[in-house]
Amino acid sequence: MRVLLAGAAAAALLAPAAALAQDGHDHACIDQACSVFELFQTPAAQGGASGWQGTEAPKYGTWGFDLSGRDTSVDPGDNFFRYANGAAVDQLTIPSDRTSYxxxxxxxxxxxxxxxxxxxxxxxxxDLAPGSDEQKIADAYRAFIDEARIEALGAQPLAPYLAAIRAADTHEKIAAYMGQTQGRVGGSFFGTGITIDQKNPTRYAVTTGQGGLGLPNRDYYLDARFADKKEKYQAYIERMLTHIGWADPAGSAAAVVALEDRIAQAHWTPIENRNRDKTYNEYSIQALAADAPGFDWNGYFNAAGLGSIDRLIVRQNTAMPKIAAVFAQTPVATLQAWQAFHTADAAAPYLSQRFADAHWEFRYRDLDGQPEQSSREKRAISFAEGALGEAAGRLYVAEYFPAESKAKMEELVANLRTALSHRIDNLTWMGAETKAAAQEKLQKFTVKIGYPNKWRDYSGLEIKADDLFGNAQRLARFEWQDDVSRLGRPVDKEEWGMTPQTVNAYYSSVNNEIAFPAAILQPPFFDPDADPAVNYGGIGGVIGHEIGHGFDDQGSKSDGDGVLRNWWTDEDKANFDGLTARLGAQYDEFEPLPGFHIQGSLTMGENIGDAAGTAVGLEAYHLSLKGQPAPVIDGVTGDQRFFYGWAQVWQSKYREDALKNQIARGPHSPPEYRVIGSVRNVDAWYDAFKIKSGTRFYLKPADRVRIW
Incomplete structure (x- = not known):
């Protein structure tokens, strides 16, 4: 499955929420927007907000950190996030078209x-050449911005789809229709995509798993804390069904929610979905049909263009029989209403304003607390640059990414790798055999910086200046056909999982690679003119975080070639599991909102990444000094500047609903606790800020978790 983390508005038709195989992607990222589901639900998917208006990179103080942004009334041991960022965060105003800032x-x-x-x-x-990438970007924007034509069309673009849904009057026809939604508007009880095979990363495989839900995950159906969200969801379904003229919209909406309640009961939890050992289950279509009867698997895969495959990977294997049984037991009329709603829901951003407004009001306002919808122009730009992500990225790089930034990043990465290698050699809890395997994996890491060596070919994508909905459909088909065409071909190791204009970074376990798009190589993450300590705390911490994913509780299950296999001795694995359990218990204690504790097991991989980012980043900074003492700047030591750089990366605030959403389903801890949870386990932080016993987040040396 292709995962490009930019222009999510363009991608919404590619994998509607109801069709996603939850957590079925391979990338582990520094920022929460990496989650595939979040791409279609967060404000980032709607384009920029109203805070930063320029095209020049921001500046932070005179040497990379603004000391006036601290809150020195707070003891750093009581809350280092507030101590380093408090005044700056207090001055942040969340724009009305965002849920965090x-x-x-x-x-x-x-x-x-x-x-x-x-x-x-x-x-x-x-003067743009017809058929050129530039012409297609321009036409994608023009189509989205042509509000008069979009309003005149109303619900008309959905008419053939709704007619086909009404004609799907048997369970077998509904199953086939779900297969057809691969590469077009609609939904499925099962999310299917093309991924790199985790046990043979030289080839691609078809992967399928649980789907069928319109709310973020099972907790929104089963957890009383989200009862109000489910009530609003039912109202939204009724509203959408009314818009498309569906019979008995109120009764149908109630039936759809009851159906999804039953699906949710079958779903694996987000924590279960993280376990790569359990989510790799090899099947044939025939074996899956025998294991999960009640759903026409042959009809589904044939309709998706995958009828000839001889093997597939099933993620949530024990959920599949239960969901198939729910499908078989559900009246066709309810299945038709479910499909009609999910079709309208996925298409809404590309239809008239009443559809777009209803979609925004539930998906963004009601779920995440966003007060205002982004302007049509912002959404149009997001769609255009997302539809042709790498073509837009090529323009971005030519204009905004200097060659010297790439060279300096390569030096930083080299120092981080050296630092981690040194730390592996000196681990007291790991034996020689596992250390050798870990060192081999580290040496085999591939590093991608800025942009791809080769750009994607969009010649097969048709974009029209007067057909927004058609553009979205053709884009969905183009992406799906591109994915399917990979089957039987060698894995393309040159391909990126993010566009250059994406503000994020990732680690891929199957490719054993880390990637840093051009857009994240800006202050406060990376500033060529900043003090090195701040850069090592910022982008160095990000590099260390992504390398750390290769050695977190899930990334460590793959070897240096990306193969999912155990390369640990039993004793070392037991030691590692003991350390991660202790780290998870620390995060379980954090309660960002009353009744909403961080789930240490859900956020484990990211927490390990943050711990690695701070510990390895600091050692890399010391290596960069080449034995010389760190200078003191404005009375601030080198180590202090490093920790300030790390904290500055996470300056942010959330709306309450968005924070609840993040805690319930996100693999990342909220930013405040990414700072606190990581630094309190680094001995040098205590020395740098004279942290005393008795402060809120003080840990005794014996209680500090030092993994990498």
Missing amino acids: GSFALLRELSDNRMKKLVTDLAART
Whole structure:
């Protein structure tokens, strides 16, 4: 499955929420927007907000950190996030078209503003070559911005789909229709995609798993804390069914929610979905049909264009029979109403304003607390640059990514690798055999910086200046056909999982690679003119975080070639599991909101990544000094500047609903606790800030968890 983390508005039709195989992607990222589901649900999917207006990178103080952003009334041991960031966070105002705001959002706005200039400049030109990538970007924008035509069409683009749904009057026809939604508007009880095979990373495999839900995950159906969200969801379903003229919208909406309640009971939990050992289950279509009867698997895969495959990977294997049984027991009329709603829901951003408004009001306002919808222009730019992500990225790189930034990043990465290698050699809990395997994996890491060596070919994608909904459909089909065409071909190791204009970074376990797109290589993460300590705390911490994913509780299950296999001795694995359990218990104690504790087991991989980022990043900074003492700047020591750099990356605030959403389903801890949870386990932090016993987040040396 292709996962490109930019232009999510363009991607919504590619994998509607109801069809996603939950957590079926391979990338582990620094920021929460990496989650595939979040791509279609967070404000980032709607384009930039209203805070940062320029196209020039921001500056932080005179040497990379603004000391006036601290809150020195707070003891650093009581809350280092507040101590380092308190005044700056207090000054943040969450724009009305966002649910959170801070360092990542500011850089996303910088990237969005740059893309706005690039896209609108193209749209204003009349000399673009027909069929060129530039012409397609311009036409994608023009189609989205043509509100008069979109309003005139109303619900008309959905008519053939709704007619086909009404004609699907048997369970077998509904199953086939679900297969047809691969690469077009609609939904499925099962999410299917093309992924790199985790046990043979030289080839691609078809992967399928649980789907069928319109709310973020099973907890929104089964947890009383989200009862109000489910009630609003039912009202939203009724509203959408009314818009498309579906019979008995109120009764149908109630039936759809009851159906999804039953599906939710069968779903694996988010924590279970993280376990890579349990989510790799090899089947043939025939074996899956025997194991999960009640759903026409042959009809589904044939309709998806996958009828000839001889093997597939099933993620939530014990959930599949239960969901298939729910399908078989559900009246066809309810299945038709379910499909009609999910079709309208997925298509809504590309239809008239009453559809787009209803979609935004539930998906963004009611679920995440976002007060205002992003402007049509912002959404148009997001769609255009997302539809042709790498083509837009090529323009972005040419304009905004200097060659010297890539060279400096390569030096930083080299120092981080050296630092981790040194730390592996000196681990007291790991034996020689496992250390050798860990060192081999580290040496085999591939590093991607800035942008791809080769750009994607969009010649097969048709974009029209007067057909927004059609553009979205053709884009969905183009992406799906591109994915299917991979089967039987060698894995393309040159391909990126993010576009250059994406403010994020990732680790891929199957490729054993880390990637840092051009757009994240800006202050406060990376500033060529900043003090090195701040850069090592910022982008160095990000590099260490992504390398750390290769050695977290799930990434460590793959070897240096990306193969999912155990390369640990039993004793070392037991020691590792003991350390991660202790780290998870620390995060379980954090309670960002009353009644909402962080789930240490759900956020484990990211927490290990953060711990590695701070510990390894600090050692890399010391290596960069080449034996010389760190200078003191404005009375601030080198180690203090390092920790300030790490804390500054996470300056942010959330709306309450968005924070609840993040805690319930996100693999990342909230930003405040990413700072607190990581630094309190680093001995040097205690020395740097004179942290005393008795402060809130003080840990005795014996209680500090030192993994990597």
